[in-house]
Amino acid sequence: MLHESMDAGLQKLIDGNRRFVSGHLTSPHQSIERRQDIITRQEPFAIILGCSDSRVPPELIFDQGLGDLFVIRVAGNILDEAVLGSLEYAVTHLRVPLLVVLGHCECGAVKATIEALELHEHAEGHLGYIVDTIQPHHPTSSG
Ligand SMILES: [Zn+2]
Incomplete structure (x- = not known):
């Protein structure tokens, strides 16, 4: 079950990135209804550990919306106690099945x-x- 949700999450990221690359964004989960749906709960399908660089915002480059990604951004993707605590929270409390460490050029x-x-x-x-x-x-x- 966990493996299936991991594969499905990875496929969502791949599909979303293809939309981003091609310029055919769908900008999902950004409606007023979505905002209402996630007021009291969140079920992100992936954790993204990425750089703070302004050119690689995960929600945009993977064409995802509110509540979809648990994003941790820090310059150079470094791991420190705060980042590790954030990862631990996402895994143990939110049960997020997929972790992506997102590097980038330049x-x-x-x-x-x-x-x-x-x-x-x-x-x-x-x-x-x-x-x-x-x-x-x-x-x-x-x-
Ligand atoms: Zn960077």
Whole structure:
């Protein structure tokens, strides 16, 4: 049953992305009736862990609507305690069967990380946390 709903959810995302790519959006689940339907409950069919980049909003690129996706967006798709807590909530409380980690081209957070590594510099401010989290981590030889 879970596997079926996972496959069906993935197919919805694939179909929605095809509509987005072709420019034939249906913009589902955005009516006043839909808003009324989800006031007291939500049953998203997929969790999307994506980047904050303004060019990749999951509801738009997968042509989905209100209540369809449980979206977690953070620059560079990094995992921290808040993101993990959000994922855990979606899985354990909402029983969302499908998790998609959505990468994208020309990611500013990844570029900032590469730049910091090449220049041997530490990114300023809170961006430093994101860069530190994205950069490759190598196990120490001492174990
Ligand atoms: Zn990005």
